[in-house]
Amino acid sequence: MALKYHEQVDRDNTIKLRELLSELPKFCTTFFRGIEQRTSSRTRIAYAYDLKVFFQFLIDQNPLYKGRKTSDFNLDDIDNLSVLDIEDYMEYLKYRKQSRKDSKGNVIVSDVINSRTAIKRKVASLRTFYNYFYKNQLIKNNPAALIQMPRLKDKEIIRMDVNEVADFLDEVENGDGLTKRQQIFHDKTELRDSAMMTLMLGTGIRVSECVGLNIGDIDFNNDGIHIHRKGGKEVTVYFGDEVEGVLRRYMDYRKHIIAETGSEDALFLSLRNQRITVRSVQYMVKKYAKTVTPLKHITPHKLRSTYGTNLYKETGDIYLVADVLGHNDVNTTKKHYAALEDERRRSARNKVHLRND
Known part of the structure; x- marks a missing residue:
């Protein structure tokens, strides 16, 4: 029996999420399992991409984790981060370099410039991540909750007359x-x-x-x-x-x-x-x-x-x-x-x- 459209989308997203989880620390699986019942598969994929950027930031920019593999991170590392570390992450999000491989295996480096809206969304993802572990008493500190979110200007609603x-x-x-x-x-x-x-x-x-x-x-x-x-x-x-x-x-x-x-x-x-x-x-x-x-x-x-x-x-x-x-x-x-x-x-x-x- 053929799957309905939304069932097919959920199936494809679930497969994609498994691929993304293989690139994140193992303890992240607990987070995604915990939010599964109250989030869509599309939302969970967005969280996975945002977390991938966060851990890459720690590896590239934070002296304590410089050169570390993503798989080496554990909950203690997250617990030990401070508000200043999260603020550094927000600054990093404004402009960063992104590497990817093309179809021939060549590494292509491109510039990524995030708007305030994009930065706010990524920080909101990190807040959700921290809140889950904090509320479940798996970490003692929650620096993401203390961060002041970027203020956004109200956008004019575009519609047709x-x-x-x-x-x-x-x-x-x-x-x-x-x-x-x-x-x-x-x-x-x-x-x-x-x-x-x-x-x-x-x-x-x-x-x-x-x-x-x-x-x-x-x-x-x-x-x-x-x-x-x-x-x-x-x-x-x-x-x-x-x-x-x-x-x-x-x-x-x-x-x-x-x-x-x-x-x-x-x-x-x-x-x-x-x-x-x-x-x-x-x-x-x-x-x-x-x-x-x-x-x-x-x-x-x-x-x-x-x-x-x-x-x-x-x-x-x-x-x-x-x-x-x-x-x-x-x-x-x-x-x-x-x-x-x-x-x-x-x-x-x-x-x-x-x-x-």
């Missing part, structure tokens, strides 16, 4: 702004691309949720799609008449495509008749958006932000937006749509009259 959404979908349908080479492929993918872009703009689902859809996940009786959310939750998200029309046309087309082995159930296929990938959808969005909104960096996540904005403007219900987008904490939603909330509060200033005219 109503007219830009209409122009974007027109471009997906007709492909007038594409290169001649892109237009050749566009003739073969227009129905699929229109269905995907309309679905994402009309429901706010994540790109991973979109590519993970199977044919059987579409329910036209109730105008809903069955998706697998981050964290393992399975929900039904409902779509409107515009989405239904495009989806029905694509479904009629999809019935006549013979998919490759392992992708028989996949709703959206690549030109090779395999389940389409997240990266392919990212390229798809960029390809169409740059002809419509060249000054905005539109990604699949920006389509999600566009939907959330439109839903909030129409309903004024931040809790509904949080629920539909699958945010576990409504404060996450409020943070993204704070400007709109302020706009709504401002619009209330003349709604209540204190005296009759």
Whole structure:
């Protein structure tokens, strides 16, 4: 029996994590086993990459561990680090050299410059790492908890305006702004691309949720799609008449495509008749958006932000937006749509009259 998309992703990530663990100290296995039930496989891989950078820093920069092998580290080494050591790590993250081997085995050295956001994420990973061992009384000191996290500036939420959404979908349908080479492929993918872009703009689902859809996940009786959310939750998200029309046309087309082995159930296929990938959808969005909104960096996540904005403007219900987008904490939603909330509060200033005219 073929695995579902999210099951296949978890399987591949588990295999990748085992490879990464072989490059980390043995005691790290305890940490990853301990957080398995409350983190996604993708999150655990991110932690593994971040920890790999941390131990490489100790080997390259800390005199006590200079030249040591990663496998030689133990919990006492972690326990003996100070706040100053962690601060040195944060400074190291701003700029560092990274070595890797190419396909011919040659060592390639490249520069890595991390933004404040990237540094904050790596330090947050280290905090989680330290907190686990500290709370389980396996170490006595927790210097990572004493570090002041980098302050980040609030980023402007990039989204498409109503007219830009209409122009974007027109471009997906007709492909007038594409290169001649892109237009050749566009003739073969227009129905699929229109269905995907309309679905994402009309429901706010994540790109991973979109590519993970199977044919059987579409329910036209109730105008809903069955998706697998981050964290393992399975929900039904409902779509409107515009989405239904495009989806029905694509479904009629999809019935006549013979998919490759392992992708028989996949709703959206690549030109090779395999389940389409997240990266392919990212390229798809960029390809169409740059002809419509060249000054905005539109990604699949920006389509999600566009939907959330439109839903909030129409309903004024931040809790509904949080629920539909699958945010576990409504404060996450409020943070993204704070400007709109302020706009709504401002619009209330003349709604209540204190005296009759």
